[in-house]
Amino acid sequence: MKAQDTLLYLDGVSVSFDGFRAINNLSLVLQAGEMRAIIGPNGAGKTTMMDIITGKTKPDAGDVYFNGEVDLTRHDEAEIALLGIGRKFQKPTVFESHTVEDNLVLALSGPRSAFSALFHKQSANEAERIEDILYTIRLNGKRDWLAANLSHGQKQWLEIGMLLAQDPKLLLVDEPVAGMTDAETAETAKLLREIAKTRSVLVVEHDMHFVRELDAKVTCLHEGSVLAEGSLDFVSNDQRVIEVYLGR
């Protein structure tokens, strides 16, 4: 397969930490508009893969292309974010001493220079977008709350809201339902399916119910490379996948 017609293209990617190969000859391709679920046991390298895509970690070897042409290994975190790749972290990271609304204001796509920020005035359009997002993530009643005072699940949602505000082409979502109630989990799956209608989404998750609800192609990672790929049923019937999960 060629990188040209893909949204995200990883080929032969490897990275080691102190001699330990966290990612080992990993290849993965995502088409524009696709939603993909990544599963795999703890330590499989799922988060590290996201680190590589978003420029936090530089791979030792391999190609990482975005939009078929942009070599992501040559860009840093801020540049990659501006290319249109948004990320939700495994541990929810919102700005705790800012209000819910300010968290979204900071994430909202737009100029990022210090000068424009110093003299920034919120436009009607921006206010409207924030309103929409607050509604989508069901925090419209809590816009003035400090993010620190939100529940764990609400923080996860706020972070998804921040992703939406960034208006990225590709969303990387790391374990979005960890610590959520069943009802919240179902809601989150619904939200992500909604988002995936207009953007590409890569979701890392352990929760099999959740993955089933996403109704997406599944890739199973193990020891830093792809173990199996296909529909959820296909992957979960793969003998090696069963071994990896049972062998834990």
Place this chain on the structure above:
Amino acid sequence: MITQWFFTHVDRRGGIAIALLVAIAFLVPLSNLLLPETSPLHIPTYLVSLIGKYLTYALLAVALDLVWGFCGILSLGHGAFFALGGYAMGMYLMRQIGPRGVYADPVLPDFMVFLNWKELPWFWHGFDNFWFAALMVVLVPGALAFGFGWLAFRSRVTGVYLSIITQALTYALLLAFFRNDMGFGGNNGLTDFKDILGFNIQAGTTRSMLFAATALFLALAVFVSSFIIRSKLGKVLVGVRDAESRMRFLGYRVDRYKLFVWTISAMMAGIAGALYVPQVGIINPSEFEPANSIEAVIWVAVGGRGTIIGPIIGAVLVNFGKTYFTAAFPEIWLFALGALFIIVTLFLPKGILGLYGSWKTKLADHAARKKDSAPPPVAAENVHLPEPQAAE
């Protein structure tokens, strides 16, 4: 119109502080110059200069709070920017002495004659002009901060490592300025000033005007800080303080934001130093002493970091304490200062102003819980430092 513009950029507390500072900028000189010495409201000249000196420290503290309190950059070398601003002003004051020096050289300051120098070093040129010197007061600290920050922030030096190299910076300057051949008066520094802008520097009127200028510059610094902090840029800075890498993943060039606020802060510190020197009458290398920069950190911590106003209170209170203790019990001052720092760190993590803030938050919280069981919405400017939150 103007008031409306003003209050979109300053909160109530900042507005009160600015009003108070402008008021004392007028009232203190009036009291000193117009009231008879017998009046209980008369402020003697020595006290005017003493408070003026405290206010220059307060200005340094506000500058430090801008980077430490709001952006998480703990500078242990801000005294260097203060001292550089002070030296720039000192050089102007030296050139004003003219032929009135001990050696009566029309151009060369006494220490240069003493060192047998025949002509003015190149970097002393222009300092006979006040406005040139005033420009250098901000440009020299600003340029040093810019260069230093450019290197440090781009290579992502943070936390303790950054603090240590800021400390090294001021120490290096201390050693450099001690050397006679640096051309800044070596060990003795610059002193014996005669006049400023043509006014006798010892005169009560001049002293009062210097005081007024200090109070007004401090008010301006409060305004500039509030303007920055309440802008979107300020929100980015607080975001950097709390979760720097998260900010990068949102597409912000964190190093540039840091560089901006760091350079502004250094310029403020330079102005503080420039106002300090004519009021104390001397600038020497001891102003680069690392301990000075650490003391400034203590003022900010005591007053409350991340509050803009707190550092003013901290700087004035601690220095009143210092003046009192070093006169009454000179041997225990350092212990008192150390104890104060420990107490504040352990029991008042947000300083004096934070104590007031958390008391107000508690009341609001209590009221909100009465209404419904939800936690209170808290305006971000009241509580800046993230605290571990109790689970709901």
